[in-house]
Amino acid sequence: MSLRVWGLYGLALVVKIGTVVYATVKLPERIASHFGPSGAADGWSSRSSYLIFSILLGAFILLGLPVLGRLLTLDSGAGMNIPNKEYWLRPENRPELRRRLTGDMVFLGAVTGLLLSWIDLLVVQANQSAAPSLGASSWVAIGAYLAIVLGWSIWMLTKRYAVPAS
Numbered sequence: 821m822s823l824r825v826w827g828l829y830g831l832a833l834v835v836k837i838g839t840v841v842y843a844t845v846k847l848p849e850r851i852a853s854h855f856g857p858s859g860a861a862d863g864w865s866s867r868s869s870y871l872i873f874s875i876l877l878g879a880f881i882l883l884g885l886p887v888l889g890r891l892l893t894l895d896s897g898a899g900m901n902i903p904n905k906e907y908w909l910r911p912e913n914r915p916e917l918r919r920r921l922t923g924d925m926v927f928l929g930a931v932t933g934l935l936l937s938w939i940d941l942l943v944v945q946a947n948q949s950a951a952p953s954l955g956a957s958s959w960v961a962i963g964a965y966l967a968i969v970l971g972w973s974i975w976m977l978t979k980r981y982a983v984p985a986s
Contacts, residue, residue: 822923829886829926832933836878839940844871846944852952853943859954861946874940882933889925890918903981924976928969935965 847867854863892900897909908917938961946952 825923825927825930829882829930829933832930832937833882835937836882836933836940839937840871840875840878843867843874843940843944847871847947851943851947855946855952855954855958859956859958861952870943874936878933878936881936882929885925885929885932886922889922892921903977904983907983908981920980924972924980927972931965931968931972935961 844867847870849867850864851867851870852861852863853865853870854861856862897905900909902908902917902921907913939958942954942958942961946954
């Protein structure tokens with residue numbers, strides 16, 4: 821797995837921890853914690869409830885996805901859906917499959933963790949105003965995230981798990 825992917829993962833961990841600390845300091849006790857499609861607040865919670873949810877979700881994504889990448893290759897592969905599955909499940913190819921799947925899950929965990937951190941920052945910013953609302957940057961961030969995940973998925977389906985030429 822590349823150092824760039826692990827570097828992105830490390831950055832996502834640090835950023836997530838930083839945004840939780842920042843939100844802990846900046847959020848009022850009662851916060852707008854849910855926003856409708858227009859960006860206007862339509863749900864409220866306590867700061868502690870929001871932070872607990874944010875921490876648990878971040879931990880699940882940032883820690884769970886890399887572990888999932890390792891676990892997926894331990895069984896028969898019955899639930900696995902990758903191109904050229906029969907090739908990758910051969911005993912001699914499993915170490916490379918494990919490395920690739922773990923790398924993919926680390927990458928997806930990192931970009932999802934960065935999106936969650938951005939959402940934390942948007943929630944803090946929204947709660948600084950009298951009428952909490954998310955700005956257009958929330959849709960830009962979600963659109964960028966979806967484009968990255970879609971691009972990565974297409975690459976995985978077309979190139980990453982192709983049978984190597986040899």
